[in-house]
Amino acid sequence: MEFDIIVLGTGPGGEDAAGRLAEAGLQVAAVEAALVGGECPYWGCIPSKMMIRAADLLTEGRRVPGLAGDSTVSPDWAQVAERIRKEATDGWNDQVAADRLTGKGARLVRGAAKITGPGEVTVDGQVLRARRGIVVATGSQPAVPPIEGLRETPYWTNHHAIETEKAPESLIVLGGGAIGAELGQVFSRFGTAVTVVEGTNRLLPLEEPEASALITEVFEAEGIQVRTGARARRVSHDGSAFTLEVEDGPAVRAERLLVATGRRSDLRALGVGAVGLDESARSIETDGRMRAAEGVWALGDVTGKGAFTHMSMYQADIVVRDILGEPVHDAEYHAVPRVTFTDPEIGSVGLSEAQAREQGLEVRTALTRIPDSTRGWIHRAGNEGFVKLVAADGVLAGATSAGPVGGEVLSMLTLAVHARIPVRRLREMIYAYPTFHRAVEAALKEL
Ligand SMILES: Cc1cc2nc3c(=O)[nH]c(=O)nc-3n(C[C@H](O)[C@H](O)[C@H](O)COP(=O)(O)OP(=O)(O)OC[C@H]3O[C@@H](n4cnc5c(N)ncnc54)[C@H](O)[C@@H]3O)c2cc1C
Ligand SMILES: NC(=O)c1ccc[n+]([C@@H]2O[C@H](COP(=O)([O-])OP(=O)(O)OC[C@H]3O[C@@H](n4cnc5c(N)ncnc54)[C@H](O)[C@@H]3O)[C@@H](O)[C@H]2O)c1
Numbered sequence: 001m002e003f004d005i006i007v008l009g010t011g012p013g014g015e016d017a018a019g020r021l022a023e024a025g026l027q028v029a030a031v032e033a034a035l036v037g038g039e040c041p042y043w044g045c046i047p048s049k050m051m052i053r054a055a056d057l058l059t060e061g062r063r064v065p066g067l068a069g070d071s072t073v074s075p076d077w078a079q080v081a082e083r084i085r086k087e088a089t090d091g092w093n094d095q096v097a098a099d100r101l102t103g104k105g106a107r108l109v110r111g112a113a114k115i116t117g118p119g120e121v122t123v124d125g126q127v128l129r130a131r132r133g134i135v136v137a138t139g140s141q142p143a144v145p146p147i148e149g150l151r152e153t154p155y156w157t158n159h160h161a162i163e164t165e166k167a168p169e170s171l172i173v174l175g176g177g178a179i180g181a182e183l184g185q186v187f188s189r190f191g192t193a194v195t196v197v198e199g200t201n202r203l204l205p206l207e208e209p210e211a212s213a214l215i216t217e218v219f220e221a222e223g224i225q226v227r228t229g230a231r232a233r234r235v236s237h238d239g240s241a242f243t244l245e246v247e248d249g250p251a252v253r254a255e256r257l258l259v260a261t262g263r264r265s266d267l268r269a270l271g272v273g274a275v276g277l278d279e280s281a282r283s284i285e286t287d288g289r290m291r292a293a294e295g296v297w298a299l300g301d302v303t304g305k306g307a308f309t310h311m312s313m314y315q316a317d318i319v320v321r322d323i324l325g326e327p328v329h330d331a332e333y334h335a336v337p338r339v340t341f342t343d344p345e346i347g348s349v350g351l352s353e354a355q356a357r358e359q360g361l362e363v364r365t366a367l368t369r370i371p372d373s374t375r376g377w378i379h380r381a382g383n384e385g386f387v388k389l390v391a392a393d394g395v396l397a398g399a400t401s402a403g404p405v406g407g408e409v410l411s412m413l414t415l416a417v418h419a420r421i422p423v424r425r426l427r428e429m430i431y432a433y434p435t436f437h438r439a440v441e442a443a444l445k446e447l
Contacts, residue, residue: 003029005323006121006130007106007137008113008270011038013300013312013319014137015101020320022105026132030106031113031123035094038139039158040309042092047084047162048182052341054080055189059343063381075190077167084162092163113138115271119295133295135319136284137312138270140263140301145174145232153237156258158183167192170254172244174232175261176203178340181215183258185342188224195225195252197244199261202228204340208353208388208400210367211346218344218384227252265302288330289322290315297322306336334397335418339407344370344385347410350398350417353390361392366446370403373442374434379404387439389413391447395420401440409437423447 004026007018015037018030035042064071085091102108111123119130142157144150156164161183167190173180176198188194196203196219202212203219203226216226227249234245235257242257268279275293277284283304284292292298297319300312314331321328340346356363370376370385377383385403389396399413416426423444431441 001029001126002129002131003027003107004130004132005029005135006031006113006128006133007135008115008121009033009038009136009138009300009302010036010097010101010108011137011139011300011312012040012309013316014038014135014139015097016313017135017137017299017316017320018106019101019104020316021323022101024320024324026323028106029109029121029128029130030101031109031111031121031128033110033112035092036097036101036108037094041097042089042094043159043162045309047088048158048179048186049341050083050088051080051162051186052182052343054083055186056343058189059382067381075167077190078165080190081165112269114269115274117274120274130295132323133297134275135323136270136272136292136296136298136302137300137316138265138302139312140265140307142259143262143264144259145261147232148234150232150235150259153235153242153257155235155242156256158258158260161187161258168254168256169193170241170256171195172197172242172252172254172257174244174257174259175199176226176228177206177260177262178204178338179260180258181219181340181342183260184224185219185222188219188222193223193225193254195227195254197227197230197232197246197252199231200228204346206352207340207346207348210386210388211348211400211402214344214384214386214402215342215346218342225252263301263307265304267302286331288318288332289328290319290331291322305331305333306338308336308338311336335414337410337414339410341407343382344403345406347401347407347413348399349410349414350396351390352398352400353388356390356392356397361397363397364391364447365389366391366443368439368442368446370436370439373436373439375436375438376403378434385436385439387413387443389440389443389447391423394422394424396423396426403436403439405436409440412437412440 010032022028061073170193173184231247273279284298299315301307388400390398401409
């Protein structure tokens with residue numbers, strides 16, 4: 001059981017790295033404790049975006065009156081559940097992905113891996129040795145807060161929410177971040193009475209305050225109860241429903257409780273101390289080539305640089321090139337794009353205004369509302385959104401694009417922040433009429 005490289009975890013980045021390294025002729029072992037493909041295809045991005053596609057279709061249908069005639073929309077969760085089971089996850093069976101990986105020449109080892117020394121990994125008592133090194137790509141798990149009573153209840157994590165065959169009658173969503181906002185809106189659009197309980201004073205607290213205000217307004221208009229600044233005190237389950245007691249406010253009762261309060265990586269269980277890394281840290285520190293220690297690389301959620309599939313794939317590419325000795329650019333994080341697929345979508349890149357000011361930058365900002373743009377006015381129903389630009393030193397340091405296709409409009413802003421294109425040069429560009437992205441031009445003019 002000796003290999004050139006051992007990859008721990010086969011999420012999007014680990015699977016990609018293991019496959020490419022094996023195809024390049026290295027002897028590779030890929031260790032996986034659950035399903036090859038990781039969180040994204042089975043319990044994350046893909047099935048959740050199928051749910052969102054379905055929920056958005058319902059809402060578009062409901063927007064017909066006044067614009068195109070009459071409509072009656074009858075939600076049927078069974079169709080969503082079936083699509084997730086059949087098209088996305090194969091009934092949570094990873095045989096196709098496992099065959100794809102082994103077909104590239106990697107050896108798949110099933111089980112939970114622990115690093116037990118430099119170049120040494122133990123899986124269920126079996127010792128694997130790596131001549132060149134170890135790639136840690138073990139992702140993250142839901143972080144369940146220490147709220148009294150919670151652990152004794154049958155609460156949901158994203159796994160249960162994605163696997164459910166039925167939209168519940170009522171749902172408490174604990175945590176108003178990306179998962180809570182996306183899944184809360186989905187279930188609400190399928191008829192579930194949803195209450196989102198967020199500990200900080202706004203939804204999507206990592207985004208611009210204008211994005212939080214927009215999503216709160218939309219959620220409340222759709223009938224979602226939003227409780228912010230809400231500190232959960234105790235949770236109980238009486239056999240049929242959950243009760244969440246909240247400080248400074250009435251308790252919330254619902255059939256289901258989804259815990260969406262962030263993610264964590266258990267570095268102690270992974271044994272990273274055996275290669276000299278801090279087991280009490282929240283994430284693994286790396287250099288620009290994703291090297292964490294001699295003969296150790298890390299990528300994906302476990303690096304704490306943004307829990308996104310695109311980050312995991314981006315870092316995997318650097319790891320593969322570094323191991324193969326190919327030319328490679330050091331990882332950069334000044335233009336990390338992220339999209340929360342609520343309706344409206346919240347896309348953002350780089351620094352928020354507050355982050356830019358914290359860094360001591362001399363900041364200028366501008367904001368254009370989508371309903372005030374020509375395309376937004378034409379669109380009418382479901383046209384909420386805005387483009388906000390954060391400029392410093394003559395370039396964009398960050399931007400937010402919220403709107404019907406906010407995530408797509410984000411692409412040009414990501415390019416601008418990534419390539420540090422001067423604002424003056426962006427002003428010289430031609431913007432197609434009447435697109436949503438013309439709101440970027442209006443905001444640039446205001447800047
Ligand atoms: C509901 C939801 C929606 C999301 N939507 C999006 C989205 O729209 N866009 C986006 O970019 N990101 C999204 N994400 C985040 C995305 O899924 C993750 O960032 C991505 O999957 C991380 O990839 P990774 O390679 O770090 O590892 P993961 O996908 O977390 O996979 C890690 C793998 O390692 C395995 N593993 C862990 N420990 C061990 C061990 N000791 N031994 C062996 N194997 C181990 C696990 O079983 C797992 O299969 C979403 C996440 C969730 C939960
Ligand atoms: N579209 C996407 O790209 C997408 C979608 C879903 C998830 N993700 C990734 O998955 C990660 C995890 O998602 P998430 O929503 O669990 O985490 P998150 O960090 O985005 O949000 C967690 C939220 O829970 C709140 N919270 C924490 N403890 C709480 C408590 N005790 N009571 C009430 N609120 C509490 C936090 O203030 C925060 O707003 C995200 O950070 C994101 O990187 C990405």
